[in-house]
Amino acid sequence: MTTLITNIQELLQVRETSIAKVSGSEMAKLPTIKNAFLILKDNLIEDFGSMDNLPKINADQIIDATGKVVLPSWCDSHTHIVYAGNREQEFVDRINGLSYEEIANRGGGILNSAKKLNDSSEEEIYEQSKIRLEEVMHLGTGAVEIKSGYGLTVDGELKMLRVIQKLAENYPIAIKATFLGAHAFPLHYKDDKAGYLDEIINEMLPEISKNKLADYVDVFCESGYFSVEETEKIMEAGLAFGLKPKIHVNQFNSIGGIQAGVKFNALSVDHLEVMNPEDIQALKDTETMPVALPSCSYFLSIPYTPAREMIKAGLPLA
Ligand SMILES: [Zn+2]
Missing domain, CATH: 2.30.40.10 (Urease, subunit C, domain 1)
Known part of the structure; x- marks a missing residue:
């Protein structure tokens, strides 16, 4: 033809x-x-x-x-379009002056999404998510990455990844799946971080790999979430299962996540709202793609990625 x-x-x-x-x-x-x-x-x-x-x-x-x-159609390399319910209440919390961190500490944010996801059936999540995927396609996107990360339990994470797999089977758009079990520590592991890392590495990853449910592994490397050391452990484990890392770094603090990503040859480092000169330097002449998420800055009222500065330094930017 x-x-x-x-x-x-x-x-x-x-x-x-x-x-x-x-x-x-x-x-x-x-x-x-x-x-x-x-x-x-x-x-x-x-x-x-x-x-x-x-x-x-x-x-x-x-x-x-x-x-x-x-x-060419758009290629969206960072989305969370598979989720259950919504977090509209958090707009009110933010208008009332609460920060992202304060909302998270009250059980809002990622943990709120995780509760809703674990309370919903796979079919419900699929039905809600397919509407969002169709919207994305109608806006001209021809390839999309979708993350898990609202399960934070073995069952919840696998459920999300199966929904992504089903979307990939049913829609004529290229979809890549990213395993983001390390999005936050679930409440029952609040005082046992090593326990949750063990669950990610020894329970979630083998099951995901066996069922070919993900292309990449992701970690939220940030103060109060996953440390650089924990991030490296998860990237290393992911690589052993054939999952290339692409990680959330420098959203609120610069703690060395970019350098860790580069060290493990991450496909991308995403967010980058807070960038030191050393962070920009670390990305030069590497295979790791910096990714800005300006609508996240808009949504949360936080600073924007210093994109112009990075481009001036000779970096690529997605
Ligand atoms: Zn994200």
Whole structure:
């Protein structure tokens, strides 16, 4: 099946060769072709260029894109769209002046989501989550990563990952699953952190690996959550099960999470609202992709990732 798109007003993000990433000042360049064509064969791009060079082909389908732009779909590398219920009450708490930390200490935040998730059936969670996935797709996203992390129990985490797997089976969008059992310490492990680490490493990870339920392993490396040492232990265990790390770091404090991520060759370090010069330096010339989450800053009223500073330093940024 061959599809020809003609008269494209502007074709975006065209490159002669395939590249893994763009960094620093290169990010300001967006290669485009005006008045372009694009040829697809069996859903893969076969050719593109200026309409002046349009080859003679017998297309099965021709789409006239006069006055329209053609661009790649979005790729969302960090989402939590599988969850149960909502945390609307926490907007009121924040308006009343409570911080993220104070809300968390009252059993809100992640632990509140975990309670709701563990009280919901797999079917209920699937039904709620598929609506959000459909919204994401309608907004032009063509590939999405989805995390667990609201179970914080063996059953809850596996339940979330099975929902992600079912979404991947039922929807025509590329989905990667990330295991985030280390999102917070559940209440019953509040005074036994080593016990929860043991559950993650020796109970959750083997079961996830056996059932091929995740592509990546994630940790919330932050004061009051998982220390750098605990984060390293989980990344190491994840790697042993073939799960590459991508981790939450530097959201509220810079405690060395970026350096730990780089050390374990993490695919990405995400959040980065609080960045020291050493943190930016540590990311230079590494395979680890820095990821900013500006809508999280907006949602929580916390500082934004110093994106311009990082790009100026020559880093790539997702
Ligand atoms: Zn996150």
